[in-house]
Amino acid sequence: MEELANLFHGFAVALQPYNMMLMLVGIMLGVIIGVLPGLGGANGVAILLPLTFSMPPTSAIIMLSCIYWGALFGGAITSILFNIPGEPWSVATTFDGYPMAQQGKPGEALTAAFTSSFVGALFAVVMITLVAPLVAGFALRFGPAEKFAVYFLAFCSFVGLSKEPPFKTIAAMMIGFALAAVGLDSITGQLRLTFGVTELLNGFDFLIAVIGLFGIGEILLTMEEGLSFRGGQARINLRVVLQTWKELPAYWITSLRSCLIGCWMGITPAGATPASFMSYGIAKRLAKRGGNFGNGEIEGVIAPETAAHAAGTSALLPMLSLGVPGSPTAAVLLGGLLIWGLQPGPMLFVEQKEFVWGLIASMYLGNLAGLLVVLTCVPIFAAILRVPFSIIAPLILVLCAIGAYSVHNSTFDVMLMLVFGVLGYLLKKCNYPLAPLVLAIVLGDKAEEAFRQSLLGSQGSLGVFFSNGLVSSIMVLGLVALFWSAIAEGYSRLRTAVA
Amino acid sequence: MKPFIHVALATATALCAGGIEARAAWEPVRPVEFIVPAGTGGGADQMARTIQGIVTKHNLMKQPLVVINKAGGAGGEGFLDVKASSGNPHKIVITLSNLFTTPLATGIPFNWKDLTPVAMLALDEFVLWVNAEKPYTNVKEYVDAIKKAPTGTLKMGGTGSKQEDQIITVAIEKAIATKFTYIPYKGGGEVAVQLVGNHVDSTVNNPIEAVAQWRGGKLRPLCVFDAQPMAYSEPIAEGKSWKDIPTCKSQGLEMEYLMLRGIFMSPRASKDQVEYYIELFKKVRATPEWQDFMKSGAFNTTFLTGPDYAKWVEAEEKRHEALMKDAGFLAPAN
Numbered sequence: 001m002e003e004l005a006n007l008f009h010g011f012a013v014a015l016q017p018y019n020m021m022l023m024l025v026g027i028m029l030g031v032i033i034g035v036l037p038g039l040g041g042a043n044g045v046a047i048l049l050p051l052t053f054s055m056p057p058t059s060a061i062i063m064l065s066c067i068y069w070g071a072l073f074g075g076a077i078t079s080i081l082f083n084i085p086g087e088p089w090s091v092a093t094t095f096d097g098y099p100m101a102q103q104g105k106p107g108e109a110l111t112a113a114f115t116s117s118f119v120g121a122l123f124a125v126v127m128i129t130l131v132a133p134l135v136a137g138f139a140l141r142f143g144p145a146e147k148f149a150v151y152f153l154a155f156c157s158f159v160g161l162s163k164e165p166p167f168k169t170i171a172a173m174m175i176g177f178a179l180a181a182v183g184l185d186s187i188t189g190q191l192r193l194t195f196g197v198t199e200l201l202n203g204f205d206f207l208i209a210v211i212g213l214f215g216i217g218e219i220l221l222t223m224e225e226g227l228s229f230r231g232g233q234a235r236i237n238l239r240v241v242l243q244t245w246k247e248l249p250a251y252w253i254t255s256l257r258s259c260l261i262g263c264w265m266g267i268t269p270a271g272a273t274p275a276s277f278m279s280y281g282i283a284k285r286l287a288k289r290g291g292n293f294g295n296g297e298i299e300g301v302i303a304p305e306t307a308a309h310a311a312g313t314s315a316l317l318p319m320l321s322l323g324v325p326g327s328p329t330a331a332v333l334l335g336g337l338l339i340w341g342l343q344p345g346p347m348l349f350v351e352q353k354e355f356v357w358g359l360i361a362s363m364y365l366g367n368l369a370g371l372l373v374v375l376t377c378v379p380i381f382a383a384i385l386r387v388p389f390s391i392i393a394p395l396i397l398v399l400c401a402i403g404a405y406s407v408h409n410s411t412f413d414v415m416l417m418l419v420f421g422v423l424g425y426l427l428k429k430c431n432y433p434l435a436p437l438v439l440a441i442v443l444g445d446k447a448e449e450a451f452r453q454s455l456l457g458s459q460g461s462l463g464v465f466f467s468n469g470l471v472s473s474i475m476v477l478g479l480v481a482l483f484w485s486a487i488a489e490g491y492s493r494l495r496t497a498v499a
Numbered sequence: 500m501k502p503f504i505h506v507a508l509a510t511a512t513a514l515c516a517g518g519i520e521a522r523a524a525w526e527p528v529r530p531v532e533f534i535v536p537a538g539t540g541g542g543a544d545q546m547a548r549t550i551q552g553i554v555t556k557h558n559l560m561k562q563p564l565v566v567i568n569k570a571g572g573a574g575g576e577g578f579l580d581v582k583a584s585s586g587n588p589h590k591i592v593i594t595l596s597n598l599f600t601t602p603l604a605t606g607i608p609f610n611w612k613d614l615t616p617v618a619m620l621a622l623d624e625f626v627l628w629v630n631a632e633k634p635y636t637n638v639k640e641y642v643d644a645i646k647k648a649p650t651g652t653l654k655m656g657g658t659g660s661k662q663e664d665q666i667i668t669v670a671i672e673k674a675i676a677t678k679f680t681y682i683p684y685k686g687g688g689e690v691a692v693q694l695v696g697n698h699v700d701s702t703v704n705n706p707i708e709a710v711a712q713w714r715g716g717k718l719r720p721l722c723v724f725d726a727q728p729m730a731y732s733e734p735i736a737e738g739k740s741w742k743d744i745p746t747c748k749s750q751g752l753e754m755e756y757l758m759l760r761g762i763f764m765s766p767r768a769s770k771d772q773v774e775y776y777i778e779l780f781k782k783v784r785a786t787p788e789w790q791d792f793m794k795s796g797a798f799n800t801t802f803l804t805g806p807d808y809a810k811w812v813e814a815e816e817k818r819h820e821a822l823m824k825d826a827g828f829l830a831p832a833n
Contacts, residue, residue, distance in 0.1 A: 046539060046548075046566070053552040053788075143698030144682070184572045187683055189604045189660030189828070191572060198579050198607070202571025322695070323688045323711050331538070334688070335545045343795070345711025408576075409567060449685075456682050457654055457698070 007129055010357030013058055014365050022055075022063040023362065027370045030070015031377075034086055035077055036403055044071055045332045057340035058355050062362040064336060065316075068329050069121070069363075069370045072312060076113040076305060077374075077381055081106060082396055084215035086403075088206055088442050089272040089308035092280040094214060095435065096293060096300025103296050106382040107240035108247075111375065115248060116255065116302045118371040120309035123259040124266065125363045128317050132349070139318040142268050144453035145464045149474035150265070151447035154274035155439065156482035158281040164433045172432045176440025179204045180448070187452045199412040206442050208404050208413050209420050213434055215400045216421025219393050221428060240382075241375055244298075251299050254283050258303045262310025267318065272311040273442050277435075279307030285484065313363065320344050320356060525771035527562040527589055534592040536577030536601075538570040541658075541686055542623060542705055543595045546760055546792070550593075550780075553788050559779060562589075573597050573659060575607045582613045585766040591617065591776060596663040596758045598812075599819040604661040606830030611816065614763040616809050617776045620784070622757040622799040625667060625703045625724040626744060630694055631717055638721050638750035641701070642675050655679040656690045656699030661828040663758055664690075666819070667703045667724060669826040670754040694718060705758070707796030710735065722747035724756045729797045741797040757799060759815065761808070777804050 013019065033044035045064050052060035075086035080097035093113060100109035142150075159169055182193045183203025194200040248255075258279040265275035283303035284293040293300045319330045323344040337344050342352055349356055384392070404417040427434060458464035466472045480487065533551065537543045547566045554564050569577035574597040581592045592614070602609045627638070635641040645653055655671075657664025660683040668681050682699055684690045687708035694702045694709075695717045702709070703724070712718040714736045722745050723729055729741040747754055764776060783789055784802065793800050803811055823829055 049548060049552070051555070053556050140692065140696035143693065143696060184575075184605070185660075186685065187660055189573065189662070189683075190830075191605050191607075194572075198572075198576070201576045201579075201607070202569075322692050331686075335539065335548055343711040343714070346715030346717060347711065408569065408571075453682050453684070456680055459651065459680070 006353055006357040007361060009354070010359075010361030011365070013354060013358040014062060014361040019059050019062050019358075019362070020365075022059055023066045023366055023369055024373075026063040026066025027070040027073075027366065027373050030067040030072075030370075031074040031077075031374060032070075033067065034071035034074020036086070036399065036406075045329055045336075049332060049336050052336070053340075057337075057342060058358040060336065060340065061333070061355070061359050062366070064333060065359060065362060066366040066370070068333070069366045070373075071329075072121075072309060073114060073117060073370050073374045076117065077110065080109045080113060080301075081381065081384060082215060083218045084396070084400065084403075085210055088210075089276045089304070089312065091210060091214075091273075091435070091438050091442075092276040092304035092308075093301060095280065095304075096295070096297050098218075099294070099296035100298070100301065101385060105296070106385055107378055108244045108298060109296075109301055110378050110381055111241045111244040112248065112298050112301045113305045114371060114374050114378075115245065116258075116305040117309040118367055119255055120259055120262055120306035120311075121313045121363070121367045123306075124263050124310040124313035125360065125367070127263055128314060128363075129360060132317060132321070137321075138267050139322055141470060144450045144457065145467065146268070146471045146474065147270065148447060148450035148454055149465060149471045149478065150268060150270040151274060151443050151450060153474055153478040153481065154270075154278045154443060155447070156478040157278045158439055159436065159482065168432050169436050172427065172434065173436040173440045176437040177444045179209065180441050180444030183445075186445075186449055187456070199410070202408065203445070204416070204441065205407050205413070206438075207407050208417050209441050210438060211400050211404050212417040212420025213424035213427075213438065215396065216418060217424025217428060217434075219396060220421060220425040222389060222393070237379055238376070241378055247298065248302070251302050254287060254299050254303050255306055257282065257286075258306035259310045262307035262312075263314045265307070266311035266314030270311075271315060272308040275311035276304035276308040277439055280304040281481075316359075316363075320348055320359075321346060525588070525769070525775050527560065527775075529589055530563045530565050531560070532590045533564050533566045534577045534581055534590065535566060535568045536570065536574030536592060536597060537568070537595060538686065539568055542707065542796075543593050543760070544568060545707070546620070547593050549788070549792050550783055553783050553786050554779070556788070557782070557786060559782050572605060572607065573601045573662065575601050575605060575609065578602075578609045578614075579607065581763070581765050582609055586768075587765050588768055588772040591762055591764045593620075594759055594761050594763060595623075596666075596819070597659075598759065598763075599816050600662045600666070600823065600828075603820060603823050604828050604830055611763065611812055613766055615766060615768040615773060616812060617762040617764050617773055617804070618780050619759060619761040619801060619803040619808050619811065620780060621760045621793060622801055623705050623760055624729055624797055624799060625663070625756050625758070626706055626709070627671075627721040627724070627747065627752075628691070628694060628702045628704055628709050628713075628718045629700070629721060630697055631719045632697070633700075633719070635721075636719065638745075638747065638752055641721055642752070645675065645677050645679075651678045651680050653679050653701070654699040655681050656684060656693050656702045657681060658685070658687050658690055659683055661823070661826075663756065664703050666822050666826060666828070667754060667756050670756070670822065671752060673825075674753045691718065705796065706741065706798075710795070710797075720744045722750050722752060724754055725799065726755055729799070731794055731797050733794075759812070760798070761812070 044067055048067060052063060075090040076093055079085045079090040079093040080101050083094050083098040085091045085094055097109045097113060182200055185192050261279045262275045280300065280303050283299055284290045287299050289297055315330055319334055334344060342355060400417060401414050404413045407413055424434060454464050465475050533547055535544050535547045551564050551566050554560050569580055577592060581590055584590045598611050629635060629641060635644055655668045657668060665681050668679055672678055684693065687704055690702050691704050691709040691712050693699050695712050709718055713720060724747050728744060728746060731741040734740050762780060
């Protein structure tokens, strides 16, 4: 067990007082960054990266990765309390987290989210520790066709399992695809749908759309309902954490399934966002109380959070072993590695043992430290909801505006956010689901790119999506998920017929 | 380690002393925005963040230098932003070849002459890479293999569409009278990994993007698109160094291409202001961190300022226009 010896050496490195201190500072900064929507982990790490150049590489990466963990934890806070996801992978958390908060159970939702994040991340780190060399090469098998198949599966498992009227789901998704198409077409290098407006060169950033659709849209709805904020009776003591913990083991199947989905999606460089959506969609179908998802089911918080963190953590594996960043934050960390003179790639695990295992050890410790920090703060976060709406709403508005501005330092984006807010309000009034729209904005352009890259490579033949075992099985899974209701109905009819 | 610190300190002191007269003229009075017209993690971004780190560590500026990515529209967003900041000396931009290719391919209202040239920091090399499992070990064997395969079945992976990688691909096609299927990806690192996974047949990655895979024995360099071999003779993999990679020209592949890594600032900058930044980058170039960075990416370290720099950029613009016209990459409006 050479790995284990290396890991203990790593713990020794990470447990040095200086590194421990950096770890705590990183977590604190990360939580603050995560709470501010729009700032996000990638920007936070990018801003702080230059500060770390004078530190030894191992200490620097420990601090930066702790900022990353902190931001991941922090992102869940605004999703649950205000319905504003700070990161793409927190979107699915809002579906049940926010209703829970409105029903006076913000403490339970936050505890479930934080604990599941920890479980997901821990599962992924254990996997990295034990099987890193085996799975590192798996990402290499993912060409464009395989990537498209994964996105396809994410869309299908979400759509096929949706309880909304299919036409409304499809309409919302098509709006999302149209928005995702704006900007530069990366295959031909041409500008699309910008109508000569230079601000649209970049397309619609997901974060601005989400801050508007969810955050501003929600404020408009609440205003209409008479300025009442229903989180008023939130219990605010630490007992809520323990009570929630008692409930959690009952959901171990969802947890384990989400861990597996997350790790798989993280290693296949598809990323945390499809993982969280897919995990939520599958949990909705398979859970006993799945029919009640969207109305504040704790399982609906556990599933996406676990998968997102398992994916986010295991995404560091392809970054270290192949140099492919699985997320924007990982991309900034990758830049940091190069500046410290470390070349990510197949040789990193061989030549820079101390660094790699120090980082892995810090993942264990950083996550644990992060969990303790955020759990002790649960009552404080939950208490925010006791503040009257007339005071908190302007604050949220300001926060949203700062968030939207900080994505590209552009005032145009703040306007755009307000427009999205109105759109979100209208869609909700007409009972169109927002989730498929958001999913299409986030994954639409990536799916399109992978699809067209595959067809370029295959000279236009669709057979490329069934050209080997890996891609065929993912595509078939996707089709099964898409037509699940029909298949299930057919099966039960068949059984009645036989009986 | 000790003597090294002394040298570094001495250099730093000397540089500070040298900088005083230049600073007397003009210096930033608020934070300077350092625009990167590309995404996080790419070559330009890495260079900008390295510079930011060096400036912070050696205290080369009194005001902070803040890196901001404006990647939209293949970098058009960043260039238009700097163009719109006329007369604001607190904004500089690092460029790559999209300085030419983006306006030519998309027709956005921008030309490098809208900006004030500051300095060329370095030139980035391009190398022809193949998967190490493949039988061909030199350009000739590779070209023979391409010619034997049915037209269009061999895939060339590259970063972006109608940008440097595809321009080089078209030039190779011309040189050996064949056709590749060019597949554009988002970033250079991804391209290198696609080659390792055999999803494409060759790439023209920059050294820094593919070096890790070369050292891991996954990729093989065939030739460099420069007039002479690269200068770095330290062994990298299998006892070979960057210097041992032959030029493509010497192998019968007639193509030279280097990518600008240079600095521009906003329009209507005064001479003092340009001078300030030139001095700043001279100091950056003198640091050991910069030299390490140059070595790790096997950069061509040519440094140009003033009229020489402008002349170089002008010639390069003409060349890009010709290359892109040949390839049919120009926007309809041009």
